[in-house]
Amino acid sequence: xxxxxxxxxxxxxxxxxxxxxxxxxxxxxxxxxxxxxxxxxxxxxxxxxxxxxxxxxxxxxxxxxxxxxxxxxxxxxxxxxxxxxxxxxxxxxxxxxxxxxxxxxxxxxxxxxxxxxxxxxxxxxxxxxxxxxxxxxxxxxxxxxxxxxxxxxxxxxxxxxxxxxxxxxxxxxxxxxxxxxxxxxxxxxxxxxxxxxxxxxxxxxxxxxxxxxxxxxxxxxxxxxxxxxxxxxxxxxxxxxxxxxxxxxxxxxxxxxxxxxxxxxxxxxxxxxxxxxxxxxxxxxxxxxxxxxxxxxxxxxxxxxxxxxxxxxxxxxxxxxxxxxxxxxxxxxxxxxxxxxxxxxxxxxxxxxxxxxxxxxxxxxxxxxxxxxxxxxxxxxxxxxxxxxxxxxxxxxxxxxxxxxxxxxxxxxxxxxxxxxxxxxxxxxxxxxxxxxxxxxxxxxxxxxxxxxxxxxxxxxxxxxxxxxxxxxxxxxxxxxxxxxxxxxxxxxxxxxxxxxxxxxxxxxxxxxxxxxxxxxxxxxxxxxxxxxxxxxxxxxxxxxxxxxxxxxxxxxxxxxxxxxxxxxxxxxxxxxxx
Amino acid sequence: xxxxxxxxxxxxxxxxxxxxxxxxxxxxxxxxxxxxxxxxxxxxxxxxxxxxxxxxxxxxxxxxxxxxxxxxxxxxxxxxxxxxxxxxxxxxxxxxxxxxxxxxxxxxxxxxxxxxxxxxxxxxxxxxxxxxxxxxxxxxxxxxxxxxxxxxxxxxxxxxxxxxxxxxxxxxxxxxxx
Numbered sequence: 145x146x147x148x149x150x151x152x153x154x155x156x157x158x159x160x161x162x163x164x165x166x167x168x169x170x171x172x173x174x175x176x177x178x179x180x181x182x183x184x185x186x187x188x189x190x191x192x193x194x195x196x197x198x199x200x201x202x203x204x205x206x207x208x209x210x211x212x213x214x215x216x217x218x219x220x221x222x223x224x225x226x227x228x229x230x231x232x233x234x235x236x237x238x239x240x241x242x243x244x245x246x247x248x249x250x251x252x253x254x255x256x257x258x259x260x261x262x263x264x265x266x267x268x269x270x271x272x273x274x275x276x277x278x279x280x281x282x283x284x285x286x287x288x289x290x291x292x293x294x295x296x297x298x299x300x301x302x303x304x305x306x307x308x309x310x311x312x313x314x315x316x317x318x319x320x321x322x323x324x325x326x327x328x329x330x331x332x333x334x335x336x337x338x339x340x341x342x343x344x345x346x347x348x349x350x351x352x353x354x355x356x357x358x359x360x361x362x363x364x365x366x367x368x369x370x371x372x373x374x375x376x377x378x379x380x381x382x383x384x385x386x387x388x389x390x391x392x393x394x395x396x397x398x399x400x401x402x403x404x405x406x407x408x409x410x411x412x413x414x415x416x417x418x419x420x421x422x423x424x425x426x427x428x429x430x431x432x433x434x435x436x437x438x439x440x441x442x443x444x445x446x447x448x449x450x451x452x453x454x455x456x457x458x459x460x461x462x463x464x465x466x467x468x469x470x471x472x473x474x475x476x477x478x479x480x481x482x483x484x485x486x487x488x489x490x491x492x493x494x495x496x497x498x499x500x501x502x503x504x505x506x507x508x509x510x511x512x513x514x515x516x517x518x519x520x521x522x523x524x525x526x527x528x529x530x531x532x533x534x535x536x537x538x539x540x541x542x543x544x545x546x547x548x549x550x551x552x553x554x555x556x557x558x559x560x561x562x563x564x565x566x567x568x569x570x571x572x573x574x575x576x577x578x579x580x581x582x583x584x585x586x587x588x589x590x591x592x593x594x595x596x597x598x599x600x601x602x603x604x605x606x607x608x609x610x611x612x613x614x615x616x617x618x619x620x621x622x623x624x625x626x627x628x629x630x631x632x633x634x635x636x637x638x639x640x641x642x643x644x645x646x647x648x649x650x651x652x653x654x655x656x657x658x659x660x661x662x663x664x665x666x667x668x669x670x671x672x673x674x675x676x677x678x679x680x681x682x683x684x685x686x687x688x689x690x691x692x693x694x695x696x697x698x699x700x701x702x703x704x705x706x707x708x709x710x711x712x713x714x715x716x717x718x719x720x721x722x723x
Numbered sequence: 724x725x726x727x728x729x730x731x732x733x734x735x736x737x738x739x740x741x742x743x744x745x746x747x748x749x750x751x752x753x754x755x756x757x758x759x760x761x762x763x764x765x766x767x768x769x770x771x772x773x774x775x776x777x778x779x780x781x782x783x784x785x786x787x788x789x790x791x792x793x794x795x796x797x798x799x800x801x802x803x804x805x806x807x808x809x810x811x812x813x814x815x816x817x818x819x820x821x822x823x824x825x826x827x828x829x830x831x832x833x834x835x836x837x838x839x840x841x842x843x844x845x846x847x848x849x850x851x852x853x854x855x856x857x858x859x860x861x862x863x864x865x866x867x868x869x870x871x872x873x874x875x876x877x878x879x880x881x882x883x884x885x886x887x888x889x890x891x892x893x894x895x896x897x898x899x900x901x
Contacts, residue, residue, distance in 0.1 A: 353771045424883055431895065439890040441735050442771040450878055450889055451850045683851065698850040701891075702883030 212407055212554035213584045216477030216669050218628040220586070220720045237540035237557060237582065240568060241549055243273035244531040245311070245323045246385055246417055246485035249295075250513040251278040251288035252313075255489035256498050258515055259295035262488060262531055263308055269532030269609060273307035273539075273549045275325045280315050280344035287511025289337045300328075307546050312336055313385065315345035316401075317364070318357035318443075319393045321385040322412075323485075324368065327378035327546050335377050339368060353443040358397055362404040369405035379550040383483055384412035388452050388461045388469075389436050391444030395469055396634035402478055410481050410554050414463035414470070414713055415562065416455065417487020419534050421527030422704025428492060429527045433458055433704035447635060451686055457677070457696025457711050458562055458704075462637075466622055466685045466692035471639035474671050474716050477628040481553060481584070481715055484535040484560035490526040491533075495519055533609045534706060536561055538569075540583065556584020559674075561712035564608035566616050568656075570600040571674055573717045575666070583715045591721035595663040597621060597672055602656045610707050616653070617679040618694075621646040621661055626669035626718060643691045650676070663719070671716040678710040725782045726812065727789060728805035729775045730766070731798060736894050739763045739773040742799070743820040746777060749795040758782070760842075761821035762870065764807035775820075776811040814870040818890070822868070822875070829866050834858045842875050843868045849880040849889055861885055865892040 214220075247262050248255035259276055266274045276296055278288055289312065296310050310332050311325025324339065326332050341347060343364030350357040368380040384401070387393040401409040415434075422433030431437055434455040440448070456464035463470045463482055473480040495518060502513040529535070540557030541548035552558070559569045574580045574596050575589035589595060599621075604614050624642030646661055663672065677696070685692025696711060729746065733739040743761050750759060759779035766774045782788060785803065792801045810816050819825075824841025834846045835856035848854050860879060867890045868877040878889040 353767070354769075430883060435895050437891060438894045439736065441894075442733075442765045442767075442773050446765075454850070454880070686850070700881045700883065701887070703881075 212410060213479030213481070213556040214586050215474075215479040216586060216626045216628055216671075216718050216720055220588075221477065221626065221628050221669050236542065239272075239541050239544055240538045241272035241307075241541055241544065241552070242532065242536045242538050243271055243275075243307075243549065244485045244535065244537060245275040245309075245325065245383060245483055246277050246313070246413065246487045247274055247531050248278055248313070248487070248489045249276060249292065250515065251284060251292045251511065252489065253279065253281075253283070253504060253507050256496070256513055256516050257488070259292060259308075260299045260302060261516065263299040263303055263306060265533075266531035267303050267306045269530055271306065271532040271536070272544065273309065274531055275309040275311040275323060277311045277313040277323050277325070279313045279321075279346075280340045281346045283508050283511055284312065285337065285340045285344065285347050289340060290333060291511050293333045307544070307549060309546065310336065312340055314340070314343070314364070314382070315347075315351060316384070316393075317343065317345040317348065317350035317360040318353050319345075319361060319384075319397050320387055320389065323383045323385055324380070326371075326380045327550060329377055331371075331376045335368075335371050335380070339364060343367065351443075353392070358400065361397070362400050365401055365404040365408050368408045372407070378547060380408055381550055381553060382409045383481070385485075385487070386416040386434065386436070386460065387412045388448070389416065389434070390438055391440050391448045391453060394445035394635060395447075395472070395637045398469070398473070399478070399634050402473070402480060406479060407554065410479070410556070411483060411558075412462070412480070413460060413485055414482030414560055415459045415484040415535060417485050417529075417535065418527045419458055419486075419562070419706040420492035420529055422699055422702065422706065423492065424703050424705075427524060429525045430702040431527060432701045433699040433706065434460075435527060436460075436699070437701055445635070447637065449686070451698060454701075455699045457681060457709055458699065458706055459696060459711060459713065461686070463713065464696050465687060466644055466695060467624075467639050467642045467687045469637040471622075471624055471642040472631070472637050474673070475624045475626055475639035475642060476631050477626045477669070477718065479556055479584070481556045481558050482560055482713055483537040483558065484562065485537065486529050486531045486533070486535055488528045488531055490523065491528045491530050492524065492526050494523045494526055495521070497523070534563055536564070556715045558583060559712060559714040561710070563610070563614055563707055563710040564604055565614045565678065565710040565712050566676065567602035567604050567606075569674070569676075569712060569714060571714050571717060572598045572600070573663070573672065573719055574598055575719075581717050581719075583717060586718040586720060588720055588722045589666050591667060591723060592665050595666050595719055597661040597663055599659040599661075599674055600656065601650070601653075601659070601676075603654050605654070612707075614710050615651065615678055616676050616712075617649065617651040619648045619650050619659060619674065619676040620644050621672060621674055623663070623670060623672045626671055626720075638687070644693065644695075647694065651679075666719055666721045669718065669720040671718040673716040674714045676712045678708070681709045725780075725785045725788050726776065726778045726803075726808055727785060727792075728802050728807045729777060729792060729796065730772070730800040730802065730805065731775075731796065732770075733763070733773040733775075734771075736773070736890070739775065740820065742775050745796060746775065746792075747821070749792060750777075750779070750782075757823040757825075759821060760819065760823070762811050762817040762819050764810050764817040766805065766807055774805055774807040776805075776807050776817070778811065811870070814873045814875075816870055818867045818869045819875065820867060825866065829862050829864055831859060831861050831863060834860060837862070837877060843877045844874040846877045846879060848886075849878060852879070852881060852886075854879070854886075859885055861887050
């Protein structure tokens, strides 16, 4: 399903950087960052500069057009003049492409479907792009990572309108899982395979919570960046999966990943998969929504409260808590994107099963289970939905291509929803001095200029995959001050200034409508993000009613029907004052 | 007074529970209930794990107990020198796996009865759940209160059948068939 909707209003300001003049300094940076030249081609001073740029995660970005969200850097926050380089190729959004970056197949020991099973369901349920992410591990590194590729290549041919990436689900050393994927190309398997063999926490026996293992995770992200710099793959991305599930992604680890290479480490699942897991026993698995049902273990970060181990309105506590860890990163000016995925292994209501003889011994020997067979019965104890059936990650792009999806994710032109809550969301921050920015962008506005937030929503008018038309009954605006220096403790998970500033009743609204908010005159850097809901379930946020009077409610274990608790979340837009 | 730590390199809650069961087997099922307290504590160095602390006020002397455990649990390290012991003694953290009143409250009970019948000082609700003394709790077969600031607290959450412990007996393993 395409979500093309030509915008009639002007996007002219997206190109406001086009006339930016580069200084001589920038030309040197461009040279040093150029991935066309190898280190040996450069003079010592240039190599030094390149290493500095690498440390800052810039090398390769300038020439490869890989700049992503810029967020707010310390220099920008100082705001003497607009001396920064531009933040990316912010062309007009022509497509909103819906996707899912977390999908398992028969090449995962806890899953069962063929690549084409997942891909054709995803396509039928409206996805434009998807990433196959089988679990990293000894068997996958040896066999699965190779075996899955021909199936992916074949699926690309069958489903010509669907972008099917190969990735893997990385066991992040010392931490949770994460999606790692690359742009298709001659070396996609080789890069993934080498990455898995050298940096997977399971393959390397590096799951424990040690500084060495944390360093291995950082090295893995940097290695991916180097593969892009060397043009072994055109692009690579990493997003953390189900980050709060077991409390083992500490705030300092998340910050370390992002800082390791901000071109590669771009975000996390704002909402985990397994959204059917909380359906009541008899009808469903009777487990916790998202399989978020655990308590802290020995590797858990002690600073997280018990509430962080549950999903809230289907979303991960890091994202669902206003003023929580996500906002803490955004309030630092650090770009960090959200996504929403299926994590499909075995789907609720599926009528197939693994074939006889597909046990762990055969999996380990063959690198995959046999193709699924018709079961002749309905599996209501499985906790997942098909890709596209419930969770969608919408990426704004300039074109329908692999590269554009990856660039859109990196730029942060992203909003996510559950149950097709809304048809489309466009978020724009506009300044009285003429500037305008969209999701993931940083609007540089003259100090004192008046800022407005314009949210354009197309209400849903076709049924979702549970055959009802969802109602968007409320939209919330969340705002927080940005200070790149406010975090002195890298384990901080609170953003003290961030709170819900507006709640708008949108019940009964149909068609496309616009919500306008006056954000006042800009004196200090800040960001805004937007959230909406069917408003069926709400409670004060974890940090109190003064921060979030009616946020998502904590999900009830064994009694969480995801279809009657729908939310959308958008990425932020930053605003920085300039002279 | 015999307080000692037993370290069997338990890497998750299930492994810690297994260790507690093995301690039960060694310490004797024929003793009076509530004879000893076992709590589990996170120890970070050199590798994060859960260490059990056994506190047996009327039990054998430390030397005797250490010898017994060393003999019967050869793969565990029994020690008097562990940060887990200080934590258990100070009651600042740790989860209680064996404690006075456990078998009385590990059933369908009420908030008030838990405090009366066991060492638990307070029952608290997750995410702002307010509790009344008569509220029913289903603690059937498993309740693991925790030490916090010198008090023993049992955290409960809402579930399909009502209020149940926040820490459930069956933790959901990752990368397994769910």
